[in-house]
Amino acid sequence: MIEVKNLVKKYGNHLAIDHLTFKIEKGKIYGFLGPNGAGKSTTMNIMTGYLGATEGEVLINGHDILKEPEEAKKHIGYLPEMPPLYTEMTVQEYLDFAAELKKIPNNKRESSVEEVLKLAKLMDVRERLIRNLSKGYRQRVGLAQAVLGFPDIIILDEPTVGLDPKQIIEIRELIRNLAKKHTVILSSHILAEVREVCDYIMIIAKGKLVASDTPENLEHLMDGSESVEIEAKAAPSKIREILRPVTEISTVKTEEHADGTTTAVIETKQHQDIREKIFFAFAGAGCPLTMLKTNRASLEEIFLELTQGESAVPEITGDVEDMLSEDEKEDETDAGDL
Numbered sequence: 001m002i003e004v005k006n007l008v009k010k011y012g013n014h015l016a017i018d019h020l021t022f023k024i025e026k027g028k029i030y031g032f033l034g035p036n037g038a039g040k041s042t043t044m045n046i047m048t049g050y051l052g053a054t055e056g057e058v059l060i061n062g063h064d065i066l067k068e069p070e071e072a073k074k075h076i077g078y079l080p081e082m083p084p085l086y087t088e089m090t091v092q093e094y095l096d097f098a099a100e101l102k103k104i105p106n107n108k109r110e111s112s113v114e115e116v117l118k119l120a121k122l123m124d125v126r127e128r129l130i131r132n133l134s135k136g137y138r139q140r141v142g143l144a145q146a147v148l149g150f151p152d153i154i155i156l157d158e159p160t161v162g163l164d165p166k167q168i169i170e171i172r173e174l175i176r177n178l179a180k181k182h183t184v185i186l187s188s189h190i191l192a193e194v195r196e197v198c199d200y201i202m203i204i205a206k207g208k209l210v211a212s213d214t215p216e217n218l219e220h221l222m223d224g225s226e227s228v229e230i231e232a233k234a235a236p237s238k239i240r241e242i243l244r245p246v247t248e249i250s251t252v253k254t255e256e257h258a259d260g261t262t263t264a265v266i267e268t269k270q271h272q273d274i275r276e277k278i279f280f281a282f283a284g285a286g287c288p289l290t291m292l293k294t295n296r297a298s299l300e301e302i303f304l305e306l307t308q309g310e311s312a313v314p315e316i317t318g319d320v321e322d323m324l325s326e327d328e329k330e331d332e333t334d335a336g337d338l
């Protein structure tokens with residue numbers, strides 16, 4: 001569906017995209033995750049034909065975005081980071097105009113615009129001038145424009161920026177609904193958002209793809225990312241002896257405590273679940289286990305590890321309210337005012 005091959009973008013001497021290669025398959029929600037300045041917007045701008053690449057190739061359903069832009073762009077709807085809205089137009093006028101630009105056939109324009117007005121919950125403001133809308137509503141207008149004509153691929157650069165918590169939930173719902181029929185690619189510096197919405201995450205740091213997988217697999221990705229921690233009433237040597245028959249174990253690190261207990265961090269060779277085996281080994285030896293738990297690296301830890309040294313880290317809370325930046329919180333107060 002989309003193939004990005006060896007993409008390089010230099011701004012002067014600054015290497016913003018450093019040999020990016022990836023494929024996007026049909027019918028999933030993909031998330032570009034990375035700190036500010038990682039190269040997400042640049043990649044999206046190149047993929048949608050807004051920006052030329054220094055090197056490399058982008059194929060959209062087999063069409064080169066630079067060599068056959070018209071054919072390639074037919075398949076894409078794009079919400080850029082700063083949507084170029086004509087603020088002196090009403091919402092309706094702007095979407096009619098966008099439908100014309102997208103070459104939606106005359107007899108389908110009205111119904112197509114009507115459909116996206118409903119979808120983006122813009123019916124009540126359709127006659128308002130865009131300049132009088134709050135940031136949240138403007139974002140919806142940009143989204144409606146991206147979805148207009150229902151292209152196969154919908155690319156959204158930071159789609160929830162500037163929205164209030166209720167709107168964020170609504171837009172996420174909308175994205176999930178879109179994904180039933182379309183391929184959606186969105187970028188975000190908010191980890192919780194990407195984790196919640198996306199089937200597949202691509203982590204970008206300093207213009208490089210540092211990881212790409214499902215959220216679940218990413219959590220298994222890092223070496224030693226899964227380990228079992230136990231505490232038992234025994235000396236370290238006894239614990240090692242009890243664990244010896246469990247062949248899946250690769251390393252055991254022990255720490256002895258003054259109360260006669262020992263904690264041990266046990267790692268396996270291939271992330272196998274060995275909790276039951278550990279339990280029965282200790283039970284068989286008549287040695288009381290006082291604690292047994294799995295330590296898995298969270299996606300937050302993986303993100304930080306992979307993007308270490310970047311200027312900023314993602315917001316990592318799961319709570320929508322907490323996800324708002326200070327600017328966005330200010331917006332929140334007037335988001336309902338239109």
Ligand SMILES: Nc1ncnc2c1ncn2[C@@H]1O[C@H](COP(=O)(O)OP(=O)(O)OP(=O)(O)O)[C@@H](O)[C@H]1O
Pocket residue numbers: 011014016034035036037038039040041042043081189
């Ligand atoms: N027009 C430009 N001229 C020079 N440098 C640029 C330009 N646009 C982007 N950059 C630089 O390229 C790098 C990647 O920027 P980009 O906007 O793609 O990152 P991003 O991941 O989208 O970040 P953000 O979330 O802050 O938008 C950054 O270092 C940025 O400063």
